[in-house]
Amino acid sequence: MDTIGEFRVLANDRQARVGELVTAHGNLTTPIFMPVGTRATVKAMLPEELKTMGAQIVLGNTYHLHLRPGEEIIHELGGLHRFMNWDGPILTDSGGFQVFSLSQLRKLTEEGVEFRSHIDGSKCFISPEKSIAIQVALGSDIVMAFDECLPYPATREATLESMDLTLRWLHRSKAAMMNPDQLLFGIVQGGLDIDLRLKSLEQITSVDLPGYALGGLSVGEPIELMHQLVAQVAPQMPPEKPRYLMGVGTPLDLVLCIDSGIDMFDCVLPTRVARNGTLFTWDGRVSIKRKEYQRDPSPLDSTCQCYTCQNYSKAYLRHLFMAGEILSSRLNTIHNLHFYFELIRCCQSAIREGRWDQFRHNFVTRFVKNRVSS
């Protein structure tokens, strides 16, 4: 019998690994990419479509759902799973990142953060206890601790102070957890300084939790610094727990960070750029609005098994995008998410079959051979 929160490493190849995490709504195979359903919907997608493409889990956003429609309403209606018609696992972030990036007039105290809603300017307050209470009301399977997210760059002194506050908030987050079926993950901060990151890692892992995340990355720093930091920190994270790199990233980021031992990723990138007409292929990014596609009868990627590539030409995708049709967002999102899930499936197989290094090398070489890619 599986125990909720159990994590098993099934295969290793270099630092990369395949694992399995048990949640209340099913088991997850890692490495995993988690599509972002900010406001109780992965933009433009139905739950059934996500499942068909291979999504195992979706993200919900505590900050957005708290402001609209409000967690009491979602709780009354049977929780976030039922509200959005998704019966698989759900991870909710803590709201910390959005409070610090989206809202105005923040006032930070030991107790928590006062801020104004980016929607209507109304005054709100989130503390560790409040963030957990919201996530408990939403009923998510994986709950993120409430942390302070410093902007990039930050001074060493500010980072140290922030890390200490984040640790005190983690203790309060853990104390507020009521439901053993919901798994609390702690978030390692510490900016881009390796010493501070390792210190934060030590602080956060001093609290026994079912998983740990790296936060505060992909916030504007040069991407090479992020890759370097993850390469140094991820292998130091507890190997018997899932390692989650928050808010990352591009296909290249995924492969490089899996190579460093990361297990879980989430990012709005594939869905957001899809709506802007950017599509991912094994040869890098493609902008569907390119004039040369106007009469092109071929699919975006003739080797791709996604619904979009199986049924539509580049010319049609270009037409829909130029005309601003909703179907453009749908077909592009289907392709990009399919690409991410397929990439992850390929990573899993390569790790299981002991050919990770070769796969990684081939992928990186092919994907970045034109400079548009990243």
Added chain:
Amino acid sequence: MDTIGEFRVLANDRQARVGELVTAHGNLTTPIFMPVGTRATVKAMLPEELKTMGAQIVLGNTYHLHLRPGEEIIHELGGLHRFMNWDGPILTDSGGFQVFSLSQLRKLTEEGVEFRSHIDGSKCFISPEKSIAIQVALGSDIVMAFDECLPYPATREATLESMDLTLRWLHRSKAAMMNPDQLLFGIVQGGLDIDLRLKSLEQITSVDLPGYALGGLSVGEPIELMHQLVAQVAPQMPPEKPRYLMGVGTPLDLVLCIDSGIDMFDCVLPTRVARNGTLFTWDGRVSIKRKEYQRDPSPLDSTCQCYTCQNYSKAYLRHLFMAGEILSSRLNTIHNLHFYFELIRCCQSAIREGRWDQFRHNFVTRFVKNRVSS
């Protein structure tokens, strides 16, 4: 063996009738509602979704497709069916209505209409021959003759002149038809004057064609005048040919005009208002943004078999609409189109089973009992 263009009346009840029209891409059962795919997509929908809901045919728009991406491109790519991945019948309008309603700086001559594109202001010209050539290039199954659409109201003299021009253009449209698999329908004009309508009907039906349409209605006139006119004109249209009421209408319009003997309808209404949060039920229209739905766990219509009503609460639909999510347009469009197709299926059954009058009476009484409805 079915002959393309053949129309069989299968059942009559009062003026209402059930029929079957043979097209190159399959047979249509009438009465029929045809969803509008203006720019080679029924907004927010996949072809497979339309089929699942019961769509038999979709509309394409000659004016829009001529301007973007251009009919030569679509032809090169295998025609409109292949371009948009729809293998059922397609009807294209002639572009006349859009030339007269959307474009600027029109110059009307005997030869045709010069106008400027509403997209980029470029100069364009459409004649009957050009309209047919575009529709032939698109490869539609039902082709509409190019007619002049007068604004409402128009003088008797202007209407008479316009009718004569429309007749001359019909002869030219027919002469331009090359492919016997494409069915040309003529369009009866004549404004709201019954005498002029009957005269136009006589003119247009003097040309032997596989179907006839009533055009120039639902252009701003009081809806009661439209109902009255259709009640007088439709029964005079050739009973052995399909009768198509262009650009109409609401569920009430459909039932009343089926009662007058109309067989075919098209309208952007169910898809357009869906995106604006208005949903159809057997009890009239509902605005999903109503505050009272904020915590409502029930489906929009608990008797409805559509995907939306089977899986989502009013509270969720309201949330998606308020948040401006693409999924709002999708779920609302699914519901409204399902409602239209279900209404049409009920009409067909009632006519076949000889209970049309009762059905019509019950529907109208229930649907209009609250004044929001129409």
